[in-house]
Amino acid sequence: MQTFLWKDHGRVYLYPDSESLALGATEHLVQILRRGLAQAPRFHWVLAGGKTPAACYRQMAREVLDWQRLDLSLGDERCLPVDHPERNDTLIRNTLLQAEGPRSARFEPMRAEWGAEVGSAHHAQVLETLGGIDLVLLGMGEDGHTASLFPGHASLLSQAPVVPEYSAPKPPPERISLGLTLLQQARRRVFLVTGGSKRAILQALDQGQRFPVGQVGAGDWFVDQDAWFETQ
C-alpha cells in the first residue's frame, strides 16, 4: 500500500487490488470506529451502497466492536420494493448484518419503498434522532456521482438534509440521497473506489473538474491500482 496527500481531496491509500483494499479499508474504518466509541457514548456511521463496499462489509462483520453503541444509516437508497436485490439496505443486510455483533447496532434504512418524496421527508426526521454524522463511507459512480447526487442535477443545489432524485441516469431513476450540505458536515469521509471504469473520473478530479464526489469535502480515499491514473 502507498499513501500520499492528494491536492485538496485528502489522503489516498493506494492498494494493488480490490481484495487488499477491502482489508486495508476495514482496518482503517475499525480504527475510526474504536476511537470514536472511546470518546462518545454513541457513533453515527453512514454506509455506502453500490457494489464496491460489499467485500469490506463482509470483512467488517467479523470485527469485534461495541456494535450496540453504533448507529448505522445509509447515504442513499434506490426506490425499489423492500428486499429487492438492487436496494442498498439489501446489500447491508446480506453482508454486514449477517453477523450477530453488527445486528445489535441500530440500523435505520431509508423508506424508499414509499417513494422518493415521502421517503426523504421520513428519513430527515429519523436523522434528527441520530444526531450528526461521525463518519460517512462513500462510493463513486463512473459519472462522478456519490450517494445519489448526480452531476448537474437539481438535488445538488438543495440545502435539505435528505433529497429526492427522480431522474438518475443510473437505474432506478427514483432515489433518496443525503444532501450535499449534510455530507459536507460529516466529521469524516472515507471513499472506496475500485476498477478501471472509475479511473477517468479520478483523473478529471485531479485536473480540477467538478463532480459531486469532489464537492462533498476532503477525506480518506481507498483506491485500487486499476482505478488510479498515471501522474505526469
Ligand SMILES: O=C1O[C@H](COP(=O)(O)O)[C@@H](O)[C@H](O)[C@H]1O
Ligand atoms: O448507485 C450507486 O452508485 C454508487 C457507486 O456504486 P458502485 O456499484 O460503483 O460501487 C454508490 O456509492 C451509491 O451508494 C449507489 O446507490
